[in-house]
Amino acid sequence: MAITYEVIASQTLGSDTQFITFSSIPQTYTDIVLITDGISQPAGGGSVFVKVNGDTAATNYSSVYMFGSGSSVSGGTGDGFPANRHNATALNGGTGHAHFMNYSNTTTYKTVVSHGGGDNISILFASTWRSTAAITSMRLQMESGPGFLTGFKATLFGIKAA
């Protein structure tokens, strides 16, 4: 039976770091899925922003989001490419799940749909990278603050459609 859901790469941090990078992403899948779990900074939590193929131009990224705190709902737009969201609380960093659709095609812009949070927030993102290039690498960084703490785990999976 064909394997349709495979690990591409996984990283568990042995020390605090500002960036987590996945490079040389194979082009043999239909979609890719990024799962993150762990504690990050800044204090109070923040979103994981993804920079694709070394592209740091803010004008090439846009997003819409909505979140609930358990008592209120809010939303907005931004110029980042957020994937997930994590906290800085000891033992309680949160988890995130980001799905990059049709990442290797060279005819459309790239879209990611994601959900993340912890015990203090549930947040949904829909984001776009305005490039028709295939995604071959991605660099994760927190939207602000120093980054990811020891023990943070990021795993990239590939999903085949056939």
Place this chain on the structure above:
Amino acid sequence: MATYQKIASVSVGSGGSAQMVFSSIPATFSDLIIHVSARNTYAGIADDILLDFNGTTTNRTSRYLYGNGASTLSVSVGRGIGLQVSNTAPANLFGVGKIQITQYAGSNYKSISAFTVTENSAATAYAVATSAIWSSTAAITSIEMTPSTGTFMEHSSADLYGIKNS
């Protein structure tokens, strides 16, 4: 070995069931995913599914972000992980959802994300995005799902999958 493996399945028979339980969960995966389809005996349109671990009902907190077709809301729900269809909804309809628990065997608190929906074609329906934690450093060895009210009805089911990250 496949990355995404089925560990166990539960299906509710005639007469219903107070819970759907996965026990003796091996610690050999990185993450767990539950696919659930559920309907309960509560005399309403929809009702919470409570999610607990290792036979305990404490140290659980959740945040719902949900819409009902008319408005968007957020609530804190303790042990709830999402909604199922309940027994005043049209017959033969079940709520469905996906629950993901990352690093379930690790030494941090356990983080959980879930989507559940209760579309029922006739009355108020819900789409719920949940973020939750179990504030325990223990590895998860069993999972208990319980309706907030009443029992799970026949044909409710859940499948547990293990995800390897290497």
